[in-house]
Amino acid sequence: MSSPELAAMLAAAVHARSALFDARHELAFRLLNGFLEGWPKLAIDLYGRTIVLHNYADPPEAGTADVQAAQAWLCERLPWIDSVVVKTRHAATSEEANGVVVFGEAPARKVREHGVWYALDILLNRDASLYLDTRHLREWAVDSLSGKSVLNTFAYTGSLGVAARAGGATRVVHLDLNRRFLNLAKTSYTLNGFPIHKADFQTGDFWTEINRLKRADERFDCVFVDPPIFATTKHGTVDLANNSGRLINKVRPLVNDGGYIVAINNAVFVSGKAYLETLAALCADGYLAIEALLPVPLDFTGYPETLVSQPITDPAPFNHSTKIALLRVRRKA
Structure with a gap:
C-alpha cells in the first residue's frame, strides 16, 4: 500500500x-x-x-x-x-x-481513566505498562467492588487492583512475580492518594503464593486472573491455549460465597466458542456460574465502519481475542 x-x-x-x-x-x-x-x-x-x-x-x-x-x-x-x-x-x-x-x-508518565490515575512506564516492557483492551473491566471494578476484598493475581502493574481500590474496595492484594511491575502499581496508589501497605503488594510465584493464601485461610470477594498466554516456573505452568481451567480451579477456594472470579484468556488461537466450552465445563458442578462476558472497547477492536479484516480465530460470543468472563462463585455449605 x-x-x-x-x-x-x-x-x-x-x-x-x-x-x-x-x-x-x-x-x-x-x-x-x-x-x-x-x-x-x-x-x-x-x-x-x-x-x-x-x-x-x-x-x-x-x-x-x-x-x-x-x-x-x-x-x-x-x-x-x-x-x-x-x-x-x-x-x-x-x-x-x-x-x-x-x-x-x-x-x-500517567493517564487518567474513569477518574482514576494510572502510572505509566511506557519503556518498561514490550507493551506500554497499561493494557488498553481491559478498559471496560477497570470501569466495572470501579463501579462494582465497593466494600469488597480483592486479589489481583498476575497483577503486572496493578491496574485492575488500582481500579478496585478507586471504587472503594476495602482491601486489594496484588500478586506478581516481578517487583518492578508492582512498584508501578504503588506509584498509581500515590497518584490517587491511596495508602500503601507493604503486605498488599506480594512478589512471588502464582502457584506457591496461592497455596500460601489457602493455608492462611484467606478469602476474597473478587479474584482477577489475567495471566500471560504461556509461562512456566519450577512450580507450575500457565498455558491458556491448552489448560486455562486449571488457573480458575486453583483460585476457587479463595473466593467467598457469592464472590467473583474474573477470568481472562487472551490467547489468539483459542476461539470464543472453545473458551466458553471450558468455562461451561467448570460450571457444570453448579458452584460456578457465568454471570457476564465483558466486551473489549471498540477503539481496540476497530469500528464497524473501519474494519476490513476478520480475526485469525473467531472470538464470538466475545468481541475480541481478549476474552473476559465474570464468574460467580457459590461455596459448598
Missing part, C-alpha cells in the same frame, strides 16, 4: 475515535488496530500526549517507512503530541522491543 492509502486509513481511524479525545489529553486508547483495520504491520496507541507506534513487520525494516509516515501524519494532525515511541516486535535488541523515543523527550 502507498502512503496516501495509509493516510486515508489513519484519517478514518482517528475520525472513528474522535469522541475519545479529551481536552486535557489525559486518556489512553488505541488509535489503530492495523490487523483488522487494514494495515497488519502497524498498531498505534495514544497515552496522554504520547503516541506509541508498534512495528509488527518481519523483518522490522519492512515496516520502517510506514512507521515514519504514520508518525509524520499524526504529529501534523495532532499538534499537541509531545513524544513518540516506536516499539519493534521482531527487534534484534530488547531496547528496541521495549521502545525507543523517536520524537520529543520523556513519554507520558
Whole structure:
C-alpha cells in the first residue's frame, strides 16, 4: 500500500475515535488496530500526549517507512503530541522491543481513566505498562467492588487492583512475580492518594503464593486472573491455549460465597466458542456460574465502519481475542 492509502486509513481511524479525545489529553486508547483495520504491520496507541507506534513487520525494516509516515501524519494532525515511541516486535535488541523515543523527550508518565490515575512506564516492557483492551473491566471494578476484598493475581502493574481500590474496595492484594511491575502499581496508589501497605503488594510465584493464601485461610470477594498466554516456573505452568481451567480451579477456594472470579484468556488461537466450552465445563458442578462476558472497547477492536479484516480465530460470543468472563462463585455449605 502507498502512503496516501495509509493516510486515508489513519484519517478514518482517528475520525472513528474522535469522541475519545479529551481536552486535557489525559486518556489512553488505541488509535489503530492495523490487523483488522487494514494495515497488519502497524498498531498505534495514544497515552496522554504520547503516541506509541508498534512495528509488527518481519523483518522490522519492512515496516520502517510506514512507521515514519504514520508518525509524520499524526504529529501534523495532532499538534499537541509531545513524544513518540516506536516499539519493534521482531527487534534484534530488547531496547528496541521495549521502545525507543523517536520524537520529543520523556513519554507520558500517567493517564487518567474513569477518574482514576494510572502510572505509566511506557519503556518498561514490550507493551506500554497499561493494557488498553481491559478498559471496560477497570470501569466495572470501579463501579462494582465497593466494600469488597480483592486479589489481583498476575497483577503486572496493578491496574485492575488500582481500579478496585478507586471504587472503594476495602482491601486489594496484588500478586506478581516481578517487583518492578508492582512498584508501578504503588506509584498509581500515590497518584490517587491511596495508602500503601507493604503486605498488599506480594512478589512471588502464582502457584506457591496461592497455596500460601489457602493455608492462611484467606478469602476474597473478587479474584482477577489475567495471566500471560504461556509461562512456566519450577512450580507450575500457565498455558491458556491448552489448560486455562486449571488457573480458575486453583483460585476457587479463595473466593467467598457469592464472590467473583474474573477470568481472562487472551490467547489468539483459542476461539470464543472453545473458551466458553471450558468455562461451561467448570460450571457444570453448579458452584460456578457465568454471570457476564465483558466486551473489549471498540477503539481496540476497530469500528464497524473501519474494519476490513476478520480475526485469525473467531472470538464470538466475545468481541475480541481478549476474552473476559465474570464468574460467580457459590461455596459448598
